[in-house]
Amino acid sequence: MKIKELKIYTSNIKAQADFYSQVLGLMIIDRSHKHISFQIGSSMLHFEYKQTATPYHFAINIPANKEVEALKWLKFKCPILKDGEDEIINFTAWNAKAIYFYDEDKNIVELIARKNLNNASEHNFGPEHFLEISEIGVPTTDIEREYNTLKHVMDIAIYDGGFGNFCAIGDENGLFICINRERKNWYPTQDKAYPSEFELKLSQNEKNYSLEFKNEKIHFP
Numbered sequence: 001m002k003i004k005e006l007k008i009y010t011s012n013i014k015a016q017a018d019f020y021s022q023v024l025g026l027m028i029i030d031r032s033h034k035h036i037s038f039q040i041g042s043s044m045l046h047f048e049y050k051q052t053a054t055p056y057h058f059a060i061n062i063p064a065n066k067e068v069e070a071l072k073w074l075k076f077k078c079p080i081l082k083d084g085e086d087e088i089i090n091f092t093a094w095n096a097k098a099i100y101f102y103d104e105d106k107n108i109v110e111l112i113a114r115k116n117l118n119n120a121s122e123h124n125f126g127p128e129h130f131l132e133i134s135e136i137g138v139p140t141t142d143i144e145r146e147y148n149t150l151k152h153v154m155d156i157a158i159y160d161g162g163f164g165n166f167c168a169i170g171d172e173n174g175l176f177i178c179i180n181r182e183r184k185n186w187y188p189t190q191d192k193a194y195p196s197e198f199e200l201k202l203s204q205n206e207k208n209y210s211l212e213f214k215n216e217k218i219h220f221p
Helices: 013-023 067-075 143-153
Strands: 002-010 027-031 035-040 043-049 057-062 089-091 096-102 108-114 132-140 158-161 166-171 174-180 198-204 207-214 217-219
Touching (some): 002 013, 013 043, 067 096, 108 132, 143 174
Antiparallel strands (some): 027 035, 198 207
16 A cells, blocks of 8 residues: 555644754645645655644654664654653564654654565665655544445555554555554553544555545545
8 A cells, every 4th residue: 555645734834844844854845824745755745734633643664774874863853752761663573663753743753664675775864765654543443444444445454453452454555553542542652542634645556545534434535
């Protein structure tokens, strides 16, 4: 699965514009007083103003060999969200290593180096190594319902987990991270998982789809 565009909401366009462009060094591709868009590798990230916006969790793939360099690069720019003393989190079951940080809305942003992907780089780490948006968090009260909605429209499979507390749906290029928000909070901070609305444009098996997460449910328009 490839996430082409992700639209999320913010109550502070200017702060997010400054963070993603000036701190992280990402390219602005469109902006107004009510929205701003960034290029993140092969994906686009759109922020739209909404006064009542609540935080999100999403992840960005980086080259499989760059987690140590990415950590050094990021530590000069913003605080790292740790698990105990660990700044790089080792997900052995996924053969991946991840780093977490907050943006200006306290969205939990993750940089993840997936060792199974053939995307290693020999160049020094920089914003050009933000390869694609690879995860979007879906806090719900019914994981099985969200999976069935996706499966009904798309040819998509469970990557890890089940219908209890946690289920990752998709593949290493693009995952819906579904959690039961009544039983589980966001890792690694244990922040409350809000059912924050988003819109997504994605491709799966050479077919394009648009969906939205609204009123705590995934919908295909």
